[in-house]
Amino acid sequence: MGQSLGVAVLGAGHMGADHLRRLDRVVSGARVVAVADPDTARAEEAVAGREGVAVRTEVEAALDAPGVEAVLVASPGEAHEEALLAAFARGLPVLCEKPMVPDSAGALRVVEAELRLGRRLAQIGFMRRYDAEYQRLKTLLDSGRLGRPLMLHCTHRNVSSPPHFTSAMLVNSSVSHEIDAARWLLGQEPVAVTVHRPRPSSGAPEGLLDPQFVLFETDGGALVDVEVFVNCGFGYQVRCEAVCEAGSARIGDEHTMVVTAAGGAREEVARDYLVRFADAYDREVRAWVAAVRGGRVTGPSAWDGYAASAVAEAGVRALETGARTAVALAPRPDLYAPARRIP
Template identity: 85%
Template sequence: MSDLLGVAVLGAGHMGADHIRRLDRVVSGARVAAVADPDVDRAEQALAGISGAEVHAEAEAALDAPGVRAVLIASPGEAHEKALLAAFARGLPVLCEKPMVPGSEGALRVLEAEARLGRRLVQIGFMRRYDAEYRRLKAVLDEGRLGRPLMLHCVHRNVSSPPDFTSAMLIDSSVTHEIDAARWLLGQELTAVTVLRPRPSSGAPEGLLDPQFVLFETEGGALVDVEVFVNCGFGYQVRCEAVCEAGSARIGEGHGMLVTSAGTAREEVAQDYLVRFADAYDREVQAWVDATRRGRVTGPSAWDGYAASVVAEAGVRAQESGTRVAVGLAPRPALYG
């Protein structure tokens, strides 16, 4: 057990419980050493059958638990800044689920705090960078044989939204994945955003402006459009097509089983992001554990988390105003050069 990386998991909700399961049953080289959640009963349920882990109501108590050498943050976004700064103070490496911090001011404080340390401690959980299809698309674009990328067409659909989901969350909770994916795939920062809203779907809860069409401009002159529809009713779908000067490449066309019977063929559609991106989450956490055990930090950085928060914040302003909003990033610290 002493050879395993002891991880404190902050948050035992849907995402946190899945990471607890993953650390215990899927990932090698790590163990769950502590779990923190204000709902202690929920934390204990997530740990059912797992021995040697402490349960705490407070995050900092879990960080100080015996054997903790790293932190996985899967708590609500509003709690991330405090947890990240507490981990920095203890010199603990962190895998932090998105958003790093929901607001740009808090995200900048975290960025600056890590930069002052002079070394990276945090990896942000943009798991699409670990998805096999996204990685192949990235390789094709980097090879350059399709020429300069001109446009990315993206689709992000969910079966339904949680009870308290707001119109702003379509941007800062859902589209934030496309924000990071676009920056990573193109190797360019996003410079402006416009949000268009069709008449809301009859399947959307009262007051929720769903779906939406989001248009990003990049510093390299490319355009990125995202259809986000979080109450489509039929499945979870994520697609991306890169249109380049000499060709195009598209991912996300199908992942379900094809069932043929009684003269018909029917393809199953994933109902949840934990199903569609299960392999990506596994690879992400395994890569984090492997790097942490070597004393390294790889993957999406605090700069990537900060940039995504700034762009999402601009997107919410564009959504509310109905106008094009420019994105303004702070100077990039040398640590992330």
């Protein structure tokens, strides 16, 4: 491997463009050598001013470009399976944005492909594991100082949803972050999901069931509730409170600039996830580059991506039926070290 890791970025949209900027200006030890996007004009705009970057419309053409040693997948979720399998076929390590694959059957195919290689190549982009507040909460829970975790109360709010957003996507796109965060924080697997639907907000597009209240039960006896509200109108908020036997801990309270003027005070609220989790994304990509340059793959695994898809799938069924829905996970292969902590 060269002195600087050659990365192919798949997808030049909102997330892909941000990662291109990150690799170019924030993360050392890596350089973008290829970009793939069906929209050539968008890809050309995203790499403007950068020399030596191959622009392609097809995934495989980008992966075969000179100097590609690793892949960052930031294309739409339905394109991830093809990209991951193509990277695996070339032995290229991958950082893949969530969802790894939207449906559990496709996610399991990715896991099985990696198992055939006999080694990990994929890291999945659950960036909250790299957020400083989430890491502090994880350290505290693992220490046992607050006793056994009983409940997690989570809030996930967005200013507005994209035009294509559906009621199911509140679970399988937005809440997928809480699914992974809960599994990681608790070391427990969700075993059942219930979704409650209050009267939709007047700010939600016609037909969109927003907000929703999602309740997970875990195999360690904990409960995880998530208020997801993707058209709240006022800002982007992500909070999590762990309630334990001997105390509680909360993260996500905004510690931003407070402006006082004209007889009043105003506290800034982040407008989207790229602002709220900018540092987490930086830490995530920096850790990925360092690991790959050292010949390793760390972080959330393809199994974590599969588990999130399977739990979200059960959540969508619960949304559609109104019934408590069991989560069915395949047996966990030995390649993916368990991350379980059930006192």
